[in-house]
Each structure stands twice: as structure tokens, then as C-alpha cells.
Amino acid sequence: MMHDALHNIDLITYDLDGTLLDSAPDLALAIDDMLRAMALAPAGIDRVREWVGNGSRRLVERALVHAGARGPDSAQLDEALALFMQFYARHLVSNTRCYPGVMACLEAQRERGIAQALVTNKPSRFIAPLLEATGLEGFFSHTLGGDALAQKKPDPAPLLHIARALDIAPERAMMIGDSRSDVQAARAAGFRCLAVTYGYNHGEPIAALNPDHLLDSLEELV
Ligand SMILES: O=C(O)COP(=O)(O)O
Numbered sequence: 001m002m003h004d005a006l007h008n009i010d011l012i013t014y015d016l017d018g019t020l021l022d023s024a025p026d027l028a029l030a031i032d033d034m035l036r037a038m039a040l041a042p043a044g045i046d047r048v049r050e051w052v053g054n055g056s057r058r059l060v061e062r063a064l065v066h067a068g069a070r071g072p073d074s075a076q077l078d079e080a081l082a083l084f085m086q087f088y089a090r091h092l093v094s095n096t097r098c099y100p101g102v103m104a105c106l107e108a109q110r111e112r113g114i115a116q117a118l119v120t121n122k123p124s125r126f127i128a129p130l131l132e133a134t135g136l137e138g139f140f141s142h143t144l145g146g147d148a149l150a151q152k153k154p155d156p157a158p159l160l161h162i163a164r165a166l167d168i169a170p171e172r173a174m175m176i177g178d179s180r181s182d183v184q185a186a187r188a189a190g191f192r193c194l195a196v197t198y199g200y201n202h203g204e205p206i207a208a209l210n211p212d213h214l215l216d217s218l219e220e221l222v
Pocket residue numbers: 015016017018052053054055056059119120121122123
């Protein structure tokens with residue numbers, strides 16, 4: 001039987017980090033390489049996991065503030081971000097894996113004829129190589145990175161952009177994500193909202209945001 005969450009849904013937009021992919025280990029490697037290159041102390045994966053979700057610039061800024069970098073002013077942030085992008089490109093798929101149930105869920109919705117798209121706050125340039133390395137390429141009609149439009153999640157713009165491109169009404173669309181930016185973007189766009197409990201969400205339980213549905217695994221949507 002089909003899960004209730006999928007009732008009357010024609011489009012699913014998925015978040016990437018913390019929802020489809022456990023990417024925190026590689027993000028942490030890159031952040032720590034960046035900090036070391038700037039003669040600052042490494043942060044470690046447990047902290048980095050809490051900083052993911054608002055794009056690379058905010059991730060780097062949080063790391064610099066935590067490491068006690070004075071400022072950080074925008075020149076220092078630019079320099080750190082350039083280092084991070086360079087290191088992350090090298091570590092993109094060293095340890096990054098799909099969460100259990102992801103592939104089966106994507107296959108099941110494809111079979112059902114539900115349109116699927118990806119909306120991440122991650123820089124666009126990393127999307128294709130990550131999808132390719134994890135076997136997730138080919139499932140999404142549209143992919144949008146955090147730098148693709150002027151506004152990123154929690155702004156509803158990327159979700160509405162995709163709904164419009166596919167000519168699907170927001171009330172027939174659902175966002176699946178792991179963090180408050182996903183829940184807020186879904187609400188503001190008029191999308192149904194499903195949250196996974198295993199993701200990052202800045203160290204706080206996503207249940208506190210009252211998404212329409214909560215899942216421990218995307219396997220439940222198969
Ligand atoms: O780059 C980030 O901050 C996380 O991106 P996400 O939107 O895929 O969780």
C-alpha cells in the first residue's frame with residue numbers, strides 16, 4: 001500500500017545533504033583542511049554536522065567563528081571559502097554515502113510517475129559529480145544548487161521555480177528534507193513537508209518544527 005504522505009502528490013523535491021546523502025564526513029574533512037591551512041584548530045565532524053544546511057558560505061563562516069578567527073571580515077571569509085571549495089572538491093566522495101532506502105525510494109516514485117527534483121543549498125558545481133558517484137544521477141528532472149537562484153532555502157523560490165517549470169500546483173508537491181530550512185521553505189511555498197529524523201538539523205530534533213510527516217527512513221515510501 002502507498003504511504004499516506006504520497007496521496008495526491010505529483011512532485012517531490014528532495015534535499016541533498018542529510019536527506020539523500022550522508023556527506024558530513026567529507027564536509028568535515030574539507031573544513032578541517034581549510035582550518036589547518038589557515039593555522040586554526042580543526043573542528044571535527046560532530047560540530048561540522050551541526051553547521052551544514054545553509055550553504056557553503058555559512059558553513060565556512062560558522063567554522064571560522066568557532067575557531068576564534070577575529071572578524072571574520074568578508075575578505076577573510078572569501079579566502080576561507082575559496083580554500084574550502086578547493087579541499088571539498090578533492091574530498092567530495094571519499095566517505096559520502098546514500099542513506100539506506102534512498103535508491104529504493106527514488107526508484108519507487110519513478111515507477112509511480114511522480115516527478116522528482118533536487119533542491120540543495122550546496123553550490124551547484126558539486127551536484128552532478130556527487131550524484132554520479134553515488135548512483136543517483138538520472139532520477140531528477142531538475143537540480144538546483146544554493147547559488148542557482150538569487151534566493152535559497154528557507155526562501156520558497158527554488159521550490160516554486162521547479163513547480164512552475166513542471167506546471168504542478170504547490171499543493172500537489174512535497175518537499176523532503178532534514179533541516180529547518182527545508183520545513184520553512186516547504187511551508188512558504190505551500191508544499192507538503194516531510195522530514196527525515198536522521199539528518200543534521202543543527203543538532204536539534206526536526207520533530208519540533210512539526211512537519212506534515214516524519215520518517216526514520218525513505219524506505220517507508222517504497
Ligand atoms: O550545503 C548545505 O548547507 C547543505 O545543503 P542541503 O540543502 O542539501 O542540506
